[in-house]
Structure formats: structure tokens, C-alpha cells
Amino acid sequence: MQALTELSDRALHDAVVDAGGKPFQSRQIAHWLWHHGADRFDRMTNVPGPLRQKLAHRFAVRTTDVKHVDLASDGTEKLLIGLGDGETVECVIIPDGERTTLCISTQVGCPVACVFCASGMNGVKRNLTTAEIVEQVLVAKGRLTDGRRLTNLVVMGMGEPMLNLDALLPALQRIHDQDGIGMGARRITVSTSGYPRQMERFAAADPSYNLAVSLHAADDALRRQLVPTASHPVRDIVTAAHRYFGQKGREVTYEVVLLDGRNDRPDDAEALVALLGALPCTVNLIPWNPVEELAVARGLRRPASHRVDGFADALRRGGLKVTVRRQRGADRSAACGQLRLRGGDGHP
Numbered sequence: 435m436q437a438l439t440e441l442s443d444r445a446l447h448d449a450v451v452d453a454g455g456k457p458f459q460s461r462q463i464a465h466w467l468w469h470h471g472a473d474r475f476d477r478m479t480n481v482p483g484p485l486r487q488k489l490a491h492r493f494a495v496r497t498t499d500v501k502h503v504d505l506a507s508d509g510t511e512k513l514l515i516g517l518g519d520g521e522t523v524e525c526v527i528i529p530d531g532e533r534t535t536l537c538i539s540t541q542v543g544c545p546v547a548c549v550f551c552a553s554g555m556n557g558v559k560r561n562l563t564t565a566e567i568v569e570q571v572l573v574a575k576g577r578l579t580d581g582r583r584l585t586n587l588v589v590m591g592m593g594e595p596m597l598n599l600d601a602l603l604p605a606l607q608r609i610h611d612q613d614g615i616g617m618g619a620r621r622i623t624v625s626t627s628g629y630p631r632q633m634e635r636f637a638a639a640d641p642s643y644n645l646a647v648s649l650h651a652a653d654d655a656l657r658r659q660l661v662p663t664a665s666h667p668v669r670d671i672v673t674a675a676h677r678y679f680g681q682k683g684r685e686v687t688y689e690v691v692l693l694d695g696r697n698d699r700p701d702d703a704e705a706l707v708a709l710l711g712a713l714p715c716t717v718n719l720i721p722w723n724p725v726e727e728l729a730v731a732r733g734l735r736r737p738a739s740h741r742v743d744g745f746a747d748a749l750r751r752g753g754l755k756v757t758v759r760r761q762r763g764a765d766r767s768a769a770c771g772q773l774r775l776r777g778g779d780g781h782p
């Protein structure tokens with residue numbers, strides 16, 4: 435059964451009129467869907483019962499449901515979202531002082547296959563639809579209590595966003611739109627492992643979102659060890675990102691997942707300084723969040739904090755702005771793709 439969240443505004447209007455409703459009632463229903471996050475027809479209290487019943491014969495309200503919730507002691511909530519075809523994806527709510535950030539997925543699995551990531555272990559199964567992307571935001575908003583609001587959205591979960599722009603761009607529009615969820619574009623960041631042609635298409639989108647590039651290494655050979663499917667030279671990726679800055683006026687963030695002994699050596703820091711030192715950007719260092727299966731099979735380790743600090747200092751001495759991401763949700767399935775990998779119950 436199709437869901438209301440899958441309908442365009444025009445299609446919702448037509449469905450309401452077909453069911454004997456008035457055009458203004460389609461706007462009321464849209465308000466319930468996007469503004470109030472109603473997930474059932476009976477929540478739409480100002481819509482007449484007979485109209486709701488007729489619509490309920492033809493449509494579900496949403497396409498997804500929450501299969502499992504992992505709540506960490508620091509308040510991080512990882513949600514396993516069930517899709518209509520039985521597949522699952524993850525999204526994560528990360529409270530941090532006044533901020534609450536949601537990290538969402540764009541694909542079931544991921545084709546990029548970064549060596550350190552659970553999401554890429556079994557490749558990609560399919561793209562998410564626009565509704566499946568937007569619903570992650572609706573679900574997360576519905577879980578916030580105590581007056582908390584969603585302040586930031588990062589498209590950094592499972593999947594490569596640039597390989598699903600057909601669904602992602604309309605989803606972001608719905609999330610940003612004042613008649614949709616109404617989240618400011620400045621609070622939305624999309625992360626890519628680097629697809630220059632798709633980054634150009636992303637740059638043509640209006641409004642302007644923030645761009646993050648998962649770089650991990652400045653050297654092509656080393657980067658290919660970490661991101662085996664990487665087919666674009668690092669220089670081309672950085673050129674595309676810098677062009678994005680030129681077009682949008684939004685400083686790009688480069689992300690580096692740090693792995694002990696692999697890409698956290700002084701030479702690796704020097705190479706990053708040589709590549710990025712003259713550019714207006716920030717480098718976000720992410721000490722690897724261990725995934726047991728990968729740590730054992732691939733011999734990966736999280737670097738000790740003194741190595742992370744030393745790496746950050748070397749970048750700063752080279753003139754770069756640097757942030758270091760704190761580990762969140764550390765006690766249960768914190769890394770991307772881990773909850774799905776374990777079937778939602780926290781165990782393999």
C-alpha cells in the first residue's frame with residue numbers, strides 16, 4: 435500500500451479530492467504529516483473521520499517503522515528503521531548540550547566499502563526512496579522529549595549520498611521547506627566519499643547545504659587502501675569541493691577517520707597540510723570507533739589519544755582548523771552499520 439509520505443503535494447491534493455475532500459484538507463493533512471509528524475490517521479483530528487477512513491483504505495501514513503532502539507548512557511539513541519520490503523537502515527540521534535543532531539542513511543548498505551565501516555561490509559542492496567529518507571527525520575523528531583528540538587541534520591549514515599541524489603535532493607527539499615519540516619539549510623550537512631561529477635550536481639541544488647568530504651588520506655595509494663572503491667584522485671575531489679565553496683560560500687569540512695598506524699603518522703599529517711593547508715576548510719578528525727568484526731579481520735585499531743592529539747597539533751601547526759570528534763554512544767553498537775549488522779539486538 436502506498437504511503438501519504440510518498441505523495442507529492444499535487445498527488446496528495448488529488449487523492450484527497452478523489453476521496454471526496456476539499457483542497458484545503460490536503461493542506462491540513464500535509465501539515466499533520468510534516469509539521470506535527472502524525473504517523474496515524476486518527477492523529478489528524480481536524481480532518482473529518484469519513485475522509486480519513488476513505489484515505490486509510492488506499493494509503494498508509496508512512497512506509498517505515500522503528501524495529502529497535504539502542505540507547506547509550508550518554509543519551510545517544512540509535513534507531514533501526516524497518517522498510518516496507520523487510521530491509522533495515524540506521525539513524526542516530528545525538529544530543530549534545532543545546533544541540534541535537536540526527537544522522538540519517540541514504541542507501542541500504544553502501545557500495546563504497548571503506549575498510550573500517552560495518553555499513554559497507556556486504557555492499558549495497560538498494561537506494562532509499564525520498565519518503566524513506568524524510569521519514570527518518572520524522573521518526574527522530576517524534577522521539578524527542580523535554581522540549582528538545584532537532585537542531586542539526588547530517589547525511590552521514592549508511593550509504594553514499596551522492597549516489598542517490600535523485601531521492602536525496604527532493605528529500606532535503608521537503609526537510610528544508612517551510613511547508614515541510616522547516617529545517618534551515620545551514621543546519622543540514624551532506625557527507626560524501628568524493629564523486630566530483632555528482633558534487634557538481636549537488637552544488638546546483640538550491641538552497642545551499644553544507645558539504646563534508648570523507649577524505650581519510652591525502653595520498654591516493656593510501657586512500658585506496660582505506661577506500662578500496664575510490665576511483666577519483668584526491669586532487670580531483672578537493673578541486674570539486676573547493677569549487678563548491680566558491681559557488682556556495684560554504685566552507686567544506688574534510689573528515690579523516692584515524693586508524694592506528696595506518697593514516698595517523700606524521701607523514702600523513704604533513705601530506706594533509708600540503709593538500710589542504712591553503713584552503714578555507716576545517717579538518718574533522720574521527721578516531722575510529724571500533725567494530726569488533728573488522729578489528730579482528732583487518733587488524734584495525736583505534737589510535738591512542740596522544741597520537742590523535744599529536745596528529746591534530748601537526749595539522750594546526752600547518753595552518754589548518756581542526757576539530758576532534760568525541761566518541762558518542764560508545765557503550766552499544768556505536769559505529770555506523772553496527773546495529774544493522776547485529777540484527778538489532780546488539781549481538782552478532
Ligand code: SF4
Binds near residue numbers: 590
Ligand atoms: S564510511 Fe560511509 S562511505 Fe564508507 S562504507 Fe561506510 S557508509 Fe559507505
